Amino acid sequence: MSAYASLAKARTRIYRYQHLAAIASWDRNAMMPPGGNEARAAAEAELQALIHRQRTDPAMGGWIAAAGSERLGDWEVANLREIARDWREACALPDDLIEAKALAGARCEHAWRSQRPANDWRGFLENFREIVRLSREEAQRLSDHLGLAPYDALLDRFEPGVRGADIDRIFGDVRTWLPGLIENVQARQSQHPPVDAQGPFPVDAQRALNREVMALLGFDFKAGRLDESAHPFSGGVPEDVRLTTRYSEDDFARSLLGTIHETGHARYEQNLPRQWLDQPVGSARSYGIHESQSLSFEMQLARSRPFLGLLAPLLKKHFGDQPAFDPDNLYRLWTRVKPGLIRVDADEVTYPAHVILRYEIERPLIEGSIEPEDVPALWDEKMKSLQGLDTRGNYRDGCLQDVHWTDGAFGYFPSYTLGAMYAAQWFAAMRRDAPDLDARIAAGDLTAVFDWQRDHIWSQGSRWTTPELVDRASGETLNPAHFRQHLEHRYLN
């Protein structure tokens, strides 16, 4: 067997173990009763340790070196590059650290599920200290191994090649115009307040609506499901994508738009290159590129005036008619800009403020210049300076609001705003290729959007580095000007 074939075989095995890990994780979040948690945490940690041992199999180093001089096709060359990248990163971390972090993460997240409704920061802090301690150790080891600064080493796992210095530059630029934009947009929107939708919206009707919109957006229900969980996510495997949402009878929009968001993630996964799925080159490019898909669906497409013309009849069908469902009103309603405490409910203008806040806390937390107990005060201060909001004592809607730090996923948050910027760049490119894009969408033809994403993003897996992918897809590397233009065009026109 060639060295490359040995690598491919080892990666297929890892892919299968990761399949089981994905299903166990989905189940834990969407299905598992609380009594299962201790045993599940132990089982998942055992599996993660196994996967880690396989990813760091000493034989791989030799195969990677030897495969470099074997005769390989283009995809195989890219696959070898991705295998080597994963191997280097995995070798930086010892088994016991991985296992301890998985165990602590599962415990912390499970406790968080009841601590959040109880506003119990003290209780949370007890588990969270251990998460931070292990994440710092992880960052330091990655740093030593890869020759990157500790936070950069974490960031590199989510957005390869992007550094803290890049984020500083991009977020620094956003800080110069975002507060002013938020103010201008609010002043402008106050002149034409939209009509709010009147509930209650029965949960069964919402479920049916969500499924119909997912089908409109091309979700393949033979290869995935929609369920419910406290924190919506897209999980599962490319062959069987598991989306979740949550319902409130008062507000169908949160669940619907969240579902559209996750459907963007899902279509990326469902349309990755089938013949390479079991190899690293067949997986999605990065967290930022992934988010560019969910935001392409949720922000660029679903909140556009032409798409809302398609959506309005579906709302009437499932909830009955009401003035709020007029497409122009829906547009004003769903592009309303309003500072708020909850990231996942934020509009696309204030969203970067949430991400900048997380970045400005998690980076010094990892670098050791602040401690876990400093988080609430910093949160309060930054929420005040970025959005003018008071969040003191309200941990539930503050630093307990979501699950990323709970899992120790430091370095993840910047991907959200990078994703928003990529998505704006994709739609700029689409409009260049198809100037009648909006007319087509208004006529119910979404194929131009799907085809562009399939050709340029989905089908490419990890064949290219992120900058190559962005350049091949849009003719230039990441250019945040598209995002600013998108916001100004949508919100100040």
Add this chain to the structure above:
Amino acid sequence: MSAYASLAKARTRIYRYQHLAAIASWDRNAMMPPGGNEARAAAEAELQALIHRQRTDPAMGGWIAAAGSERLGDWEVANLREIARDWREACALPDDLIEAKALAGARCEHAWRSQRPANDWRGFLENFREIVRLSREEAQRLSDHLGLAPYDALLDRFEPGVRGADIDRIFGDVRTWLPGLIENVQARQSQHPPVDAQGPFPVDAQRALNREVMALLGFDFKAGRLDESAHPFSGGVPEDVRLTTRYSEDDFARSLLGTIHETGHARYEQNLPRQWLDQPVGSARSYGIHESQSLSFEMQLARSRPFLGLLAPLLKKHFGDQPAFDPDNLYRLWTRVKPGLIRVDADEVTYPAHVILRYEIERPLIEGSIEPEDVPALWDEKMKSLQGLDTRGNYRDGCLQDVHWTDGAFGYFPSYTLGAMYAAQWFAAMRRDAPDLDARIAAGDLTAVFDWQRDHIWSQGSRWTTPELVDRASGETLNPAHFRQHLEHRYLN
């Protein structure tokens, strides 16, 4: 580390992998969309192969030998015996056979889900031939390794220590009185026909009823769930038991009684000795003993006149009142004896006829004296001779009706009737200890039943061999006379 400690550590790891296998299997049957099947089959087979490698780790042989002369407590001695038993059995089978059988089983079962409604025996046969081929190879290897006849070697995995000769003797005895009993009971029952319940019974009301009855029976919803699947089962892990049922608006009783059955399995799992759960000695004793729990709940308890007095008000609550819900009528309704095609719908008098049929087909199938294509004709012939029913051409309600052979679980069927016999023996023992048992049940106090099962069965895990367990619990080893007495008392009094 002592040899025993090394064994215990290895078994804890296996227990965790088995947890993941149980959740993946539950998901496949209760949740997974069809597109996920190929990837899931590969992932589950990979995990089964891993578990098999761990169960057959060559180091274990040495540890088992060495641990025998270490200072061990009673439970540890029993655990060592169970570890050795599992190790011997596992070593009989090579990795590639295990993996091939798991893969073929998952494929066959998945295809069966659409082949059964389509009555597609030809299509099924294609996959089934491979299952039989692999099962024969498995039986032969176990036979060579354990010094048992091939079918006995399979049987031993489900009911350790029981041989085909025992089954011949027990089933031979049943054959002498069962047809006559069925006839007598039918003649007798025809004089007082019960009133049928009038549907429809909305599925949501059935779901709520099932949950309420599960709670009455002590199911711990913090450590388990009830979901839906084509073939009801009890899966998951002791810390998180996953039951399934299926609903039809025409008939609530099938789902309710099925759920009560699975709840019996569940309570055994939920009450196994907590401190030994991750070791073989902490697991349920055998398939027959497991079935004795589901049948204790479904047949001995739930269909008894005193329990039906408790159930009647719940039926009225969820479905409204109707004449059929009178407790005496319910009793006549749910002890009605009627030959039928479907094993899982069979009453407790005709049930052994189904099991005898399966046994008389699967044994020669494994021994090679018949071939897979012979199954339908034999099925027709035996269904005729045992119950006087014609099943020709109706594969869907014949040999395609359930999932056991699809999975290659040959040797499993006899456990059902052994379980019925154990259950009758448990209730005979309970009545000896508590002559007022029926009065207590009628008064809504089920603790005497739960306490007896907990003390004698659940909490004992696999501490004793099956004959020891039966003897300690009931004062004698398996005595099928209790089953016959139970049937005659209930059906001819």
